[in-house]
Amino acid sequence: MNPMIIPKAALDDWVRLLRSSYRVVAPRPLHGQHVFGEVGSASEFDLGYPTSVLPPKKYLFPAREDLLKFRTDAQQVEATIDGPRTVVLGVHTCDMHAMQLLDRVMATGYSDQHYLAHRNKTTLVSVECLKPCTAGSFCKSMGTLSTPEVFDLHLTDLGDAYAAEVGSDRGAALLPGLKAARPFADKDTARLNRVMSEKWPRFPLRLEFDVTELPSLLSTSYDSELWKELGERCLACAMCTNVCPTCYCFNVMDEVDLTLKSGKRLREWDSCQLDKFATVAGGHNFRTARAARQRHRFFRKGKYQTDAFGLLGCVGCGRCAEACLVHITPVDTFNELYRRQHQPAAATPQGG
Amino acid sequence: MSAKPKIAFYEFTSCEGCQLTVVDSLQLYPELLEAVDIVRFREAMSEMGDDYAIAFIEGSCSRPSDEAPIKAIREKAALVVALGACAHLGGINTIRNRHDLGEVRRFVYGDKAEWYDTYPARPISAVIKVDAAIPGCPIDRHEFVRTVKRLLQGRAPELPDHPLCVECKLKENVCLYLRGTTCLGPIVRAGCDAICPTYGDSCEGCRGLVPNPNIEHLKEVLTEHGLSVDQTLAKMTQFLTYQVMEMEAAGHGDPQPAH
Amino acid sequence: MVTALKQTLIDPSIYLPTYGVVRNVRPMTGMEKLFDIALPEGMSLGHKPGQFVEVSLFGVGEAPISICSSPSRSNGGFQLCVRRAGDLTGLLHTLTPGSPIGIRGPFGTGFPIERFRGKDMLFAPGGLGLAPLRSLINQVLDERSDFGRVIILYGARSPAELLFTDELAAWKARGDVEVHLTVDRGDENWKGNVGVITTLFPKVEVHPRNTVAVTVGPPVMYRFVLMELLGKGLPDGSIWLSLERRMKCGVGKCGHCQINHLYACQSGPSFSYAQIKHLGEAL
Numbered sequence: 001m002n003p004m005i006i007p008k009a010a011l012d013d014w015v016r017l018l019r020s021s022y023r024v025v026a027p028r029p030l031h032g033q034h035v036f037g038e039v040g041s042a043s044e045f046d047l048g049y050p051t052s053v054l055p056p057k058k059y060l061f062p063a064r065e066d067l068l069k070f071r072t073d074a075q076q077v078e079a080t081i082d083g084p085r086t087v088v089l090g091v092h093t094c095d096m097h098a099m100q101l102l103d104r105v106m107a108t109g110y111s112d113q114h115y116l117a118h119r120n121k122t123t124l125v126s127v128e129c130l131k132p133c134t135a136g137s138f139c140k141s142m143g144t145l146s147t148p149e150v151f152d153l154h155l156t157d158l159g160d161a162y163a164a165e166v167g168s169d170r171g172a173a174l175l176p177g178l179k180a181a182r183p184f185a186d187k188d189t190a191r192l193n194r195v196m197s198e199k200w201p202r203f204p205l206r207l208e209f210d211v212t213e214l215p216s217l218l219s220t221s222y223d224s225e226l227w228k229e230l231g232e233r234c235l236a237c238a239m240c241t242n243v244c245p246t247c248y249c250f251n252v253m254d255e256v257d258l259t260l261k262s263g264k265r266l267r268e269w270d271s272c273q274l275d276k277f278a279t280v281a282g283g284h285n286f287r288t289a290r291a292a293r294q295r296h297r298f299f300r301k302g303k304y305q306t307d308a309f310g311l312l313g314c315v316g317c318g319r320c321a322e323a324c325l326v327h328i329t330p331v332d333t334f335n336e337l338y339r340r341q342h343q344p345a346a347a348t349p350q351g352g
Numbered sequence: 353m354s355a356k357p358k359i360a361f362y363e364f365t366s367c368e369g370c371q372l373t374v375v376d377s378l379q380l381y382p383e384l385l386e387a388v389d390i391v392r393f394r395e396a397m398s399e400m401g402d403d404y405a406i407a408f409i410e411g412s413c414s415r416p417s418d419e420a421p422i423k424a425i426r427e428k429a430a431l432v433v434a435l436g437a438c439a440h441l442g443g444i445n446t447i448r449n450r451h452d453l454g455e456v457r458r459f460v461y462g463d464k465a466e467w468y469d470t471y472p473a474r475p476i477s478a479v480i481k482v483d484a485a486i487p488g489c490p491i492d493r494h495e496f497v498r499t500v501k502r503l504l505q506g507r508a509p510e511l512p513d514h515p516l517c518v519e520c521k522l523k524e525n526v527c528l529y530l531r532g533t534t535c536l537g538p539i540v541r542a543g544c545d546a547i548c549p550t551y552g553d554s555c556e557g558c559r560g561l562v563p564n565p566n567i568e569h570l571k572e573v574l575t576e577h578g579l580s581v582d583q584t585l586a587k588m589t590q591f592l593t594y595q596v597m598e599m600e601a602a603g604h605g606d607p608q609p610a611h
Numbered sequence: 612m613v614t615a616l617k618q619t620l621i622d623p624s625i626y627l628p629t630y631g632v633v634r635n636v637r638p639m640t641g642m643e644k645l646f647d648i649a650l651p652e653g654m655s656l657g658h659k660p661g662q663f664v665e666v667s668l669f670g671v672g673e674a675p676i677s678i679c680s681s682p683s684r685s686n687g688g689f690q691l692c693v694r695r696a697g698d699l700t701g702l703l704h705t706l707t708p709g710s711p712i713g714i715r716g717p718f719g720t721g722f723p724i725e726r727f728r729g730k731d732m733l734f735a736p737g738g739l740g741l742a743p744l745r746s747l748i749n750q751v752l753d754e755r756s757d758f759g760r761v762i763i764l765y766g767a768r769s770p771a772e773l774l775f776t777d778e779l780a781a782w783k784a785r786g787d788v789e790v791h792l793t794v795d796r797g798d799e800n801w802k803g804n805v806g807v808i809t810t811l812f813p814k815v816e817v818h819p820r821n822t823v824a825v826t827v828g829p830p831v832m833y834r835f836v837l838m839e840l841l842g843k844g845l846p847d848g849s850i851w852l853s854l855e856r857r858m859k860c861g862v863g864k865c866g867h868c869q870i871n872h873l874y875a876c877q878s879g880p881s882f883s884y885a886q887i888k889h890l891g892e893a894l
Contacts, residue, residue, distance in 0.1 A: 077627065110864070112625060114626070250860075258497070259387070263669065281699075284829075290566070296892075304871070
């Protein structure tokens with residue numbers, strides 16, 4: 001389908017139109033940050049937002065989600081697979097890459113029907129990033145500054161209007177009914193190309209090496225002293241994994257009502273940074289040291305996920321860097337590992 | 353348990369605010385009254401039954417004369433639950449533990465100081481074995497109900513052992529450190545749904561420390577955010593005095609190996 | 612037609628257990644009970660030795676437990692030997708025959724018994740490690756002529772903690788199984804070997820290149836048993852073990868059981884030493 005032009009003045013009409021068939025969520029300003037939440041009109045959100053506290057992953061993989069409901073006084077148990085049809089407006093390209101990875105993870109081996117049900121009911125409207133969002137972000141280095149092919153509809157801010165490129169039937173289904181939308185004209189193509197060529201130089205390359213070297217850099221850094229240094233600083237607060245768009249580890253627990261006769265099983269985001277994450281029933285903890293937990297986190301981001309799913313586990317969104325109180329960041333960590341291997345004499349403790 | 357278990361509430365050195373929160377829980381979860389039989393609860397009823405299976409004790413043990421009644425409850429109850437920060441950690445009563453008690457008594461009671469036999473405040477678990485604790489100042493209503501459910505199931509209640517930051521971040525609050533203030537969230541046990549930071553107040557640690565807190569490095573973070581060493585230590589005295597002093601006595605401020 | 616239990620995970624949910632029923636409960640020691648579980652009519656577990664199931668008590672939770680019965684003796688059900696170690700297993704111990712129980716699985720790769728045929732088998736379980744190994748041992752004994760020597764070196768902390776003592780006696784009585792027992796601490800009636808499991812290894816001689824060793828036990832045991840086996844000249848790929856991890860979901864998603872890049876629930880928990888010797892988090 002040819003690209004369309006959506007005038008910014010029509011955004012409000014569009015949201016109201018979408019709301020007749022979907023729950024519409026978008027980045028809402030809140031206390032100086034942006035938080036994805038349900039919106040009713042265009043005035044409630046900002047598609048030019050820098051970043052969101054939690055990634056839009058939360059609509060595909062909620063922080064807390066029912067899996068089963070059961071009765072304990074009868075042999076009755078059933079799966080809870082539910083959720084509203086949702087349009088997520090304003091997904092950054094880094095988060096799109098993250099969701100592409102989650103799609104692979106959740107459909108590989110045993111398919112996670114709960115995730116896939118949300119995924120199938122969700123239309124992702126991504127938005128082109130035109131300037132770096134935070135000091136922690138490094139999308140250009142990670143190759144996530146363009147949207148991957150899994151987008152449904154992709155918007156680029158052209159000033160007074162958005163260019164809307166359709167990536168799927170689900171995305172195409174969002175446009176009929178919006179009278180103000182019009183097909184691309186030649187001048188729109190020129191405008192889009194100008195915006196695109198102007199944006200790239202604004203983004204710095206922050207890794208001191210090519211990202212394709214990251215998995216091999218990590219495999220030769222397993223015994224680096226750096227992990228110990230990170231372990232000494234790490235507060236094990238798990239903020240890094242909670243804000244990560246590619247983390248998906250979870251815990252499962254049961255809840256019963258006060259009659260003890262019925263209840264539900266649910267899952268909740270968990271974190272490899274937490275003290276008890278790898279502890280078995282007998283009490284043995286297989287990853288006690290914070291150093292080992294940080295190493296595990298960075299290996300998942302830069303190597304394990306790549307080896308298993310062919311995509312990097314870090315998309316350079318920078319959320320963990322912004323959240324960390326002790327300044328442990330992926331850019332500094334990866335660069336420091338690289339420096340220690342390539343300029344061993346000049347190696348210094350990681351800054352911060 | 354098939355018959356409704358009989359439960360009783362007791363109070364020692366405390367404000368009884370946790371029992372008020374239990375009253376609140378009863379309004380939120382009226383079905384609690386179908387699940388248990390309350391025989392003693394002076395915040396809500398005048399009867400004083402003393403035949404019970406589960407005793408909830410609020411308050412810390414802060415004088416020698418508290419010990420006998422606390423032990424008597426243990427004798428009688430199948431299960432004893434410490435209710436709230438004072439019973440769980442000694443609570444704010446333990447602030448005095450780092451001071452000369454004679455001076456503290458004179459400061460508080462003036463010329464009546466001699467009338468009182470106070471000693472360093474302790475959590476209930478320092479006097480008797482407790483089967484569970486519900487942390488917080490005050491307790492969280494939902495956690496109280498969760499605890500009751502676990503006990504009804506015949507299971508030992510479990511506290512979350514992750515730090516407050518987890519819950520706070522899931523609520524997408526602005527981190528208080530980003531607002532230019534400080535917070536004990538990274539080393540304090542979650543379970544309150546980050547209620548204080550959600551309303552813009554820093555966590556003071558009423559739920560106690562997580563297992564293996566990295567206190568040493570949190571002190572550096574607090575210093576980086578403008579607190580002096582004294583202010584940093586003061587930050588940890590309100591609710592954490594007993595736990596911190598115990599760790600000091602055991603010879604490690606930070607029991608977890610960094611690597 | 613018999614449906615494999617695993618088929619039930621395809622729809623609607625990989626997390627939805629199937630109700631089985633406890634047929635029999637047999638106390639084994641002070642800490643362990645043996646549960647015999649039947650699946651619904653027309654359904655079979657279809658497991659391999661070394662695999663595990665996720666056991667559910669609704670309202671309490673779910674826990675991974677090794678299957679201790681042999682596929683060759685399925686008898687319409689399967690068995691789990693459960694140590695009382697936590698919340699869920701504590702309540703499991705209160706179950707009586709007729710109790711419903713949720714089951715998902717079987718999960719994991721299991722031991723590749725087809726690769727063991729024609730070899731001498733050396734089993735070295737420690738403590739509760741005999742439970743998963745009993746599944747493999749009985750399968751081997753049911754196909755006895757396919758294997759060479761069968762040697763069992765079993766260690767427990769005390770005589771009272773030895774599991775499956777009746778079967779150990781029966782294996783010994785067959786005449787074609789070499790059984791050596793040891794306990795860390797004996798008692799007045801114990802006349803056998805006293806010492807940790809490694810004290811049994813000097814008692815047996817093996818052909819290193821025609822022997823497969825399978826060892827299952829607590830994490831601390833592996834380092835010492837491996838030294839014994841490597842010392843006898845067994846190649847890394849002929850030594851098999853089972854790594855206990857927190858296999859919360861069983862389906863390679865939740866992340867708790869990860870050993871470096873491997874999910875124990877998917878790639879294990881049975882591994883050859885060759886597979887894991889380079890993994891920093893394995894042993």
